[in-house]
Amino acid sequence: MTERLPLEALAALPTVTALLVSNSGNHIAFYADWTGRFELYVQDLRSGERRQLTNGEAPKAVRAAFIWSHDDAHLYFSRDENGDERQALFELEVASGKVRALQHDPQSMDYAADVHPDGRLLVNSTRGGMMNVHIYDPAAPKDSAWTVLTRQPNTTMAAAFSPDGTRLTVTTNESPDLRNTDGYVLNADGSGLRRIFRVREGSRDSVGHWHPDGQRVAVSSDASGSGRVGLLTVDTGEVRWLTSENDQTEEMPGRFSPDGRWLSALRNVDSTLTPVLYDTGTGHERTLKLPAGIAAGTDFALGGTKLLLQFTTTTTRPEVLLYDLEHDRYEVLIPADYGELDPADFVAGEYVRYPTTDGLEVPAILYRPRDAAPGQKLPALVHVHGGPTAQFFRGFDAQAQFLADRGHVVLSPNIRGSTGYGVAWRDANLRDWGGRDLEDVAAGAGFLKTLPEVDPERLGIFGGSFGGYMSFLAAVKKPELFKVSVPIVGISDLRQLHEDNSRVMPQLSYYFRTMMGDPEENAELWRDRSAVTHAARLKAHMFMMHGTNDPRCPINQARGFRDALLAQGRQEGRDFEYVEFDDEGHGAGDIAGKTRSYRLMADYFARRL
Template sequence: MARDPHPTAIFGLVLALSAAAGGASEVHAQNGRDGGVLTIDQLLSIESVVGGAPAWSHDGSAILFESALTGGLATLPPEGGFPTRVPVDMGGAGHFLTSQMPGWSPSGTWISYVSDKSGAPEIWIWSTRDGADVQLTDLGARINSMSWSPDERSIVFAGDRYGNYDIWRVDVATRRVDRLTEDKRYEVFPSWSPDSRHILYVRLDDAWEDHDVIEVDAAGANPRTVIEDRDFFDYGAGATFGYPSVSPEGSSILFRSHRSGWINYWLAPRDGGDPRPVAPAEADQSAAVWSPDGRWIAYTENHNGHHDLRVVSADGGEPRVLVSPKGGVASSPSWSPDGRAIAYLQENLTRPRDLYVVSLEDGTSRGLTSSMPAGNLGGRLVTPEKIRYESTDGYSIPAYLYRPPGAAAGDGLPGVMWIHGGPTSQFHDTFQQHVQFFVQRGYVVLLPNIRGSSGYGKDFADANNGCWGHCDLEDVVAGADYLRALPEVDPERIGITGTSYGGVMSMYAVAFAPDAFRAAIPGSGYTDWVHFYHGENELRHIKLLDHELGPFETSEDVWSHSSSISHVADVSTPTLLVHGVGRYPGSDQSEIFARALENYYKPFQYKTYPNENYYVSGKANRRQMLLDMLDFFEQFLRDEGVAPGGGTAGDR
């Protein structure tokens, strides 16, 4: 779905936007260079130098991580120091040290990674002894997960060479690749028994809602089902459920489940029997890992966007909160080989992600990287307040409220509702670069976790099923009313924006609630689900829509009812549509909405950003998009020449 990378406007009545910096928005974005307000370039310089998940070497002498500084993989000693680059070329595959891709081989002889530098994603291994870089596979297929065998002789992985994911095994010495499964259902996220004699993997049903954990021998024979898990929609094609993890002594399997109404970890006997919860909680849990001796399990737990790092005995009992970053998130724990420390990632509301190590003995953490640029930029960022506001149907909506520094009653500031993607996702205690840009420039911004968001239990996550753009929009409108009631906000100057489902919701807002907002900026949104089904028909989104709106064949009316395109004639809100073009995969959904707005002579602007897929991720394009968004909101939420109800300010 390649798109023309150059257009900035598509129809005669579209208001053109400047593609070059230097207008009023550029001046406004650079105001305060020497004061409290951060310039756009200062804000865009605040980005994490660490990605993926850290992984310890077998001897505990180094931690492997994805580094923005070195442009790939790097290692650091656990005491800290300067990172050492691992000289491998990841290509554009985008897979390195995530939960799907382990790094070190068990003995530390190799570092495994996935790269498309040979033309398609393939498994490569790099020798830590002599620097040899070896391509292990040549399948020309996507790879979504892989695991080293404990004896280091093989890597088992999930590849989709024949149109759906099967389990494959590659022999490291000979590079022989064998296909182990041939089921038409997705078979993914394989792991090994400690003796390297058996493989466990996850088989999804066709709806990606049910999971079976299957065990086979190393040759793929003698399958048996060891775990059955139901009613856990897996938008990540297995990534949400994750790897089944066998205990170091081989008797138990650790797995993630929604069976309690919350995403918790459970332990099942490998030889059969009822599973039990590891540390039951009314909170979602992530990233669980066994300690090397199998006595402990480390994991993270999410409480209203705050994620702490916990350790619990494998036998059960009260978990120990090891790390609880104030206004922040701890993620991706990795045990040291001696079990005395855990490497993890940490970020907060005013600081990007960094690599840390915490001692199990005394709970002391130390940072190994520092992503924050010099100049006390963090001290000039805004820390939001966590609030709740009441919506319809008895829902109390959690949200982050950002107020500009020095905001006071009577200031008449504009307000913006900022909606997250998903919809089954949420805002966390993390640094929001784009939000800070507008808050720094005098906008009061509210980030709600509306019904349908994750992190608040299964019932809340399912509360917008079958009613996208209607029941969840009620939470958005209630949030706008909350903003209007703030003493520093001008109630007539409320806008809305967001990307992906945030863009969808912004389209919903102007179509289904045309009087609720004065300006809207849908980012990479989707407007016509019926057209999407017949046109783009991208598998992961179709599974999501089938799950949340019902199968298209029996629920087309629901899909149509939740399509903003159906009410374009009612739009009265000035709208700026922004999205990327030029790279696969693309989408024509913003253009479809623009064409419909044009056909009804509605007020809108349309801007694309080159060399992107549908979403805008490049730094230069993100910079320009922020300037364009600022221009638009300044015109429609601040312009003193036009009164909110029409006419001029003098008429009022």
């Protein structure tokens, strides 16, 4: 089979991400790794002039958004060190490119959410433990720069200041039901925390950006069984729903146009994303004239006359568009970069559904190699996504293209626990990690076996984070199913993960309890659903990859499983392979790291599958 996509060329394709329109609406800032690592750029939307602002000061891996100051003179971004996610805030002067480190607790994670009209930053931070809301004053002395606004025991996140800066929106949970979230309003001095939005206890109800009138805010709720978008009048509690209650699509609110006429939203249907505009006066929906694909991004520009979008398909890389709302047409602001590659060599991802064990169907995206000879039998891989509250979209997937180009059939399923398919599907693996979601993975392997081009004896599984958890667990719970397994920054011991997260990422230990319940009350479940418990049952050959700086799924998750194998008399090299990356955390963050991972996977699958 001819390889059309050179590994280094594919891994080196640059990424443009985290685009944000300035408050004036005349500029955008964004991260791009055109130099080989991420840097911050600014571009004038009228003249097209683009400038690189940072030179090595930007984060190696983009894990947090940035914000503009009110006067657009500064950008505030977060950066960690080699993936340790101890996010520290930095101030960047747009005119000069000068970067200044702001005061930081070495153990905290600081994420800028908004800027007050007087220049103070609204920050979601783990200073003091659980994620809570803080104010940071860049002009104050370091020892008095921080002010705590909330001290909630559960994860608490601020969205934005009101236009006059007197109030802010906050989402948190004061219910014993850990799945529950509600919307709150808070005075800018930290007083008057008041719940303003709850559709029902147990649903995920949240508040977002303010309407320019300062009286209404965007809200979302999944109480109907899928994500809905609405407008809440803060002082009365009255909600005007924009998404139909009978509409089983998922929608997420974005931003308001400067004149307040439009609220943008993203509609998630069958693993696609489509921008939708809602008229805040009439409630009427407006769709945009875009080709079929995934168009994400809902930021208004140039006085609200344009909408900034990123557009992609399974065979076209993301490009940045500027959509003209008056004339219903768009221009390409930043074209997709293909380097030396020919886009015609990419294979289309097929949207499929396959039956699982209880009669339901699992949605998935299937990639088949282009040049398979008639009658040729190919190896196949099940790729499990992270989260699990995440999903595969029908956008460009460089990893799937890379593997398909090397002769592998790749199935990317949205198993139980995935988002985008309603509350019932998302919550179907609560307190059941490694249960029916694992059966969905096994059914995916069974589906691959039915394809005429697949060799049923050459099946593998891989994935990162929760996908790594499933790669560990499937290999020991379904020991006859897969020939190889590749857990990447995976989870092998649930109890150990919770203990570690409780110390260094308490918001994740909270999330974990919403997923799997209390570790004491459900101790036997946690033990049974930990791959390390069943390490002796491993038959597949396994290749573990993990970053030593990973705080989400710490390195002891991989080391613990490796040590369990060694204790069983297994030999590294013969029975399994193992690699640690001292310059990475929760996955590769730069082109060099991606290239290294691609090369290791290509070599491993060529030898073992």
